[in-house]
Amino acid sequence: MALPTADFEFVTSFARRSAAIIIEPGKDYFVESRLSSLASSNACSSVPEFISLLRKTPPSNPLHNKVLDALTTNETFFFRDIAPFDALRETIIPKLITQRAAQRSLSFWSAASSTGQEAYSLAMMLREHFPQLSDWAIQIIGTDLCSTVLVQARAGSYNEFEINRGLSPALIKKYFTQDGKIWTANAELRRMVDFRPMNLIEPWPRLPLFDVVLMRNVMIYFDVPTKQAILRNIGATLQPQGSLLLGSAETTLNLDASWQTVGLGRATVYQPVGAK
Ligand SMILES: C[S@@+](CC[C@H](N)C(=O)[O-])C[C@H]1O[C@@H](n2cnc3c(N)ncnc32)[C@H](O)[C@@H]1O
Known part of the structure; x- marks a missing residue:
């Protein structure tokens, strides 16, 4: 199921504001897959439910950092591109x-x-x-x-x-x-x-x-x-x-x-x- 537009926009503007990371329109699947394990570990039955929890959580709450961690791409390896x-x-x-x-x-x-x-x-x-x-x-x-x-x-x-x-x-x-x-x-x-x-x-x-x-x-x-x-x-x-x-x-x-x-x-x- 596609992510509701308002939820997708909330996450993309959070990523842009917090880390300048651009998530292109249409990448709902990316947001869904990156946030699904945080949703489960926060007892939410779906990513939209988790996003609504996030909206109510003050920015100083460590949950915001966890979301940022989940949205960053950390791919790296030794002597990359030699x-x-x-x-x-x-x-x-x-x-x-x-x-x-x-x-x-x-x-x-x-x-x-x-x-x-x-x-x-x-x-x-x-x-x-x-x-x-x-x-x-x-x-x-x-x-x-x-x-x-x-x-x-x-x-x-x-x-x-x-x-x-x-x-x-x-x-x-x-x-x-x-x-x-x-x-x-x-x-x-x-x-x-x-x-x-x-x-x-x-x-x-x-x-x-x-x-x-x-x-x-x-x-x-x-x-x-x-x-x-x-x-x-x-x-x-x-x-x-x-x-x-x-x-x-x-x-x-x-x-x-x-x-x-x-x-x-x-x-x-x-x-x-x-x-x-
Ligand atoms: C794809 S990895 C690259 C790692 C390594 N430099 C390499 O080339 O193998 C990108 C890293 O940039 C970090 N990153 C993304 N946005 C950032 C920001 N605004 N400030 C600092 N680091 C950021 C991510 O957390 C991630 O670990």
């Missing part, structure tokens, strides 16, 4: 090592990190390929608006399906410990990453100036003014020679003229205009 990691390993990080030799510090941001695979991939890559960084101050920050994914990211724990998406048996053996059907990142890897809550459309907290920002597969959910505002904010929190890596379906082109593109292998890297 090209950006190749560009980091072959060109971006070797160059940064020269540029930052005096400070001996590097900072990375996995914005919209989901369950943490991107941040841990970066940590493993640094350990595997750049032993000379072992006594540098390395900061890898992961942020996401969804609280449930952050719990998993901080734990660094993955099930059999997740651990086998993108990792070789050798990396699993070296960096994870297995307990039954759960693999957990070792303490050294977990110490390298720091996961924090952050909604990209709310006022940004104080952040360090980053050398590299990975903000992949999240702008696709936003409208043009939201993408433009986020790109402006990223420009302000990136080192002048820093690099921004976006998802393969995302770009700064026709959105924000303050970025230049550099092709590195199969990856496109975005840098502030004038960066060398």
Whole structure:
């Protein structure tokens, strides 16, 4: 049965207002399927009944966060779309090592990190390929608006399906410990990453100036003014020679003229205009 129009519109405007997530008209099935288990766990016999409960619940109630968690798409995996990691390993990080030799510090941001695979991939890559960084101050920050994914990211724990998406048996053996059907990142890897809550459309907290920002597969959910505002904010929190890596379906082109593109292998890297 189709969702009543008023219910669908209530949920789509909630998603837009809270996270800038656009749910296109006609995606009733998406809303139904994402909210059905919350409906059951809140003793509602249908999604419309659950939405009417939500309407009566004040925004400060944790139920609103749970709905937002349910509506976000958290798909991710280790070394996703390998090209950006190749560009980091072959060109971006070797160059940064020269540029930052005096400070001996590097900072990375996995914005919209989901369950943490991107941040841990970066940590493993640094350990595997750049032993000379072992006594540098390395900061890898992961942020996401969804609280449930952050719990998993901080734990660094993955099930059999997740651990086998993108990792070789050798990396699993070296960096994870297995307990039954759960693999957990070792303490050294977990110490390298720091996961924090952050909604990209709310006022940004104080952040360090980053050398590299990975903000992949999240702008696709936003409208043009939201993408433009986020790109402006990223420009302000990136080192002048820093690099921004976006998802393969995302770009700064026709959105924000303050970025230049550099092709590195199969990856496109975005840098502030004038960066060398
Ligand atoms: C598809 S995942 C991408 C994960 C990872 N960056 C990757 O490419 O594999 C998108 C993530 O963006 C997060 N997200 C969606 N809207 C957001 C917002 N307004 N602020 C912060 N994170 C958001 C979701 O919670 C989700 O974890």
